[in-house]
Amino acid sequence: MKFDIVIGDITKFKADAIVNAANRTLLGGGGVDGAIHRAAGPELLAECETLGGCATGEAKITGGYRLPASFVIHTPGPVYRSYKPEEAARLLRNCYVNSLKIAEERGLKTVGFASISTGIYAFPLNDAARIVAETFRDFASQAASVERATMVCFDEKTADAYRRAFAALEN
Numbered sequence: 488m489k490f491d492i493v494i495g496d497i498t499k500f501k502a503d504a505i506v507n508a509a510n511r512t513l514l515g516g517g518g519v520d521g522a523i524h525r526a527a528g529p530e531l532l533a534e535c536e537t538l539g540g541c542a543t544g545e546a547k548i549t550g551g552y553r554l555p556a557s558f559v560i561h562t563p564g565p566v567y568r569s570y571k572p573e574e575a576a577r578l579l580r581n582c583y584v585n586s587l588k589i590a591e592e593r594g595l596k597t598v599g600f601a602s603i604s605t606g607i608y609a610f611p612l613n614d615a616a617r618i619v620a621e622t623f624r625d626f627a628s629q630a631a632s633v634e635r636a637t638m639v640c641f642d643e644k645t646a647d648a649y650r651r652a653f654a655a656l657e658n
């Protein structure tokens with residue numbers, strides 16, 4: 488599994504699945520979650536309504552409907568201030584690991600991730616980027632179907648944090 492970074496709108500990203508920074512209701516919200524629901528259409532909410540929510544750090548998959556992506560993996564990240572930092576870090580790592588596990592179970596090859604928890608949920612960006620870099624590195628050796636995990640960053644500042652964290656792994 489390779490991992491990389493692009494800047495762009497994840498609702499336009501072509502991949503087998505995109506990963507949504509959801510909340511525990513899975514019924515939509517603001518930020519990237521709102522954008523994904525708007526772009527996918529009402530069928531996405533209808534499917535999400537059947538799922539019964541999702542615990543923080545877990546993940547559930549739906550169709551992508553009107554999105555270019557075939558599937559959406561929904562994962563509620565931690566609200567940073569609701570946990571001790573180590574627990575927030577563990578939960579954020581779980582978001583990425585559980586999303587990748589679902590992608591593996593479905594035999595998916597390409598997965599685009601939103602920057603989970605670093606917007607409204609206020610997880611410090613550089614800490615989140617380091618956790619993601621280490622999680623991707625650790626998962627890469629066990630990945631069978633997933634060939635590429637891409638961080639789809641909405642702005643330059645976010646992309647830069649992931650760039651630096653991925654580069655730090657190589658040193």
Ligand code: AR6
Pocket residue numbers: 495496497498508509510515516517518519520521522564601602603604605606607608609610639640641642645
């Ligand atoms: N494409 C890619 N990234 C985006 C897009 C987009 N179209 N729009 C925003 N981002 P956030 P969270 C980036 O706040 O912190 C929702 O209400 C954004 O710049 O969307 O996990 C949910 O329902 C930031 O870098 O997610 C939850 O209640 C990143 O996506 C809550 O927000 C994540 O920011 C989740 O908060």
